[in-house]
Amino acid sequence: MPPQRQTKQLQAIRNAFKESRGPLSIDELHTLARDSIDSLGLRTVYRIVRRLQEEGEIASVQVPGKSDRYELASVASSHHHHFHCTACDRYFDIQGCPGGLEKLVPNGFTLEDHDLTLSGLCASCA
Amino acid sequence: MPPQRQTKQLQAIRNAFKESRGPLSIDELHTLARDSIDSLGLRTVYRIVRRLQEEGEIASVQVPGKSDRYELASVASSHHHHFHCTACDRYFDIQGCPGGLEKLVPNGFTLEDHDLTLSGLCASCA
DNA sequence: TCTTTATTGACAATATATTGCCAGTAGTAT
DNA sequence: ATACTACTGGCAATATATTGTCAATAAAGA
Numbered sequence: 001m002p003p004q005r006q007t008k009q010l011q012a013i014r015n016a017f018k019e020s021r022g023p024l025s026i027d028e029l030h031t032l033a034r035d036s037i038d039s040l041g042l043r044t045v046y047r048i049v050r051r052l053q054e055e056g057e058i059a060s061v062q063v064p065g066k067s068d069r070y071e072l073a074s075v076a077s078s079h080h081h082h083f084h085c086t087a088c089d090r091y092f093d094i095q096g097c098p099g100g101l102e103k104l105v106p107n108g109f110t111l112e113d114h115d116l117t118l119s120g121l122c123a124s125c126a
Numbered sequence: 127m128p129p130q131r132q133t134k135q136l137q138a139i140r141n142a143f144k145e146s147r148g149p150l151s152i153d154e155l156h157t158l159a160r161d162s163i164d165s166l167g168l169r170t171v172y173r174i175v176r177r178l179q180e181e182g183e184i185a186s187v188q189v190p191g192k193s194d195r196y197e198l199a200s201v202a203s204s205h206h207h208h209f210h211c212t213a214c215d216r217y218f219d220i221q222g223c224p225g226g227l228e229k230l231v232p233n234g235f236t237l238e239d240h241d242l243t244l245s246g247l248c249a250s251c252a
Numbered sequence: 253t254c255t256t257t258a259t260t261g262a263c264a265a266t267a268t269a270t271t272g273c274c275a276g277t278a279g280t281a282t
Numbered sequence: 283a284t285a286c287t288a289c290t291g292g293c294a295a296t297a298t299a300t301t302g303t304c305a306a307t308a309a310a311g312a
Binding site: 062063064065068081083085086092094095096097098099100101103104105106107108109110111112113114115116117118119120121122123126 | 212227229241
């Protein structure tokens with residue numbers, strides 16, 4: 001792996017992650033990072049996201065029905081869930097976790113993980 | 127809308143839904159219904175699924191990361207969640223629902239719905 | 253049984269998301 | 283400042299999922 005250069009494209013995408021309150025899609029990253037670099041190509045977003053993922057700086061997030069999103073590994077490592085605003089279509093991190101999931105599991109099944117997505121309106125849209 | 131003919135393809139797909147313990151993907155429906163009709167084309171599965179959906183007999187289900195699945199509307203109408211077996215990749219309905227989700231919602235947000243997917247091993251794979 | 257026509261299934265065509273390619277650009281070290 | 287080469291971005295190419303087309307088939311009713 002060659003040395004990582006500090007390009008402004010990379011910085012813009014790193015910054016988008018840092019400022020975000022939730023996981024971002026490729027298109028959202030593209031839009032956000034374009035605020036500082038309007039020539040930014042989608043191809044570059046894909047490339048940087050993949051590289052950051054391989055280096056363990058970000059992690060992918062699956063949400064129902066949509067394509068993958070990404071969030072900082074530091075955020076991903078602490079268990080949390082997401083809130084989907086049905087109006088602006090953004091995702092937000094939420095802390096905490098409902099308890100008592102074991103009792104929902106059918107007999108003979110083994111629970112290893114879970115994934116919760118709340119939905120409704122975010123503060124800006126409500 | 128022309129009259130609905132009772133073809134064996136339609137019956138096979140209806141039957142797959144009836145026998146299933148969880149939401150099915152297009153490919154799963156194709157595979158299952160092929161047990162009775164080995165000439166069944168994927169095109170036909172898409173067509174029948176869409177029609178059943180338009181007629182309100184089935185509903186689509188979104189699960190994280192995967193493409194849409196479908197389940198009987200009668201099942202969909204009663205609130206429930208899903209268990210994803212990471213070994214065989216099938217989905218199972220689970221009854222019940224964790225409480226206290228309101229307290230997870232950030233200030234100013236409005237909670238309208240939620241979606242929970244448990245994961246682990248099903249009874250056959252455990 | 254015969255006729256009508258909805259349905260089927262193979263294949264091509266399309267939509268969408270992601271990646272390969274490559275000439276030009278721009279970090280980085282000397 | 284210069285050289286080296288990783289990086290960028292436009293476009294083509296690919297992968298995958300879904301749909302259009304149409305001749306052949308098979309329900310349903312006369």
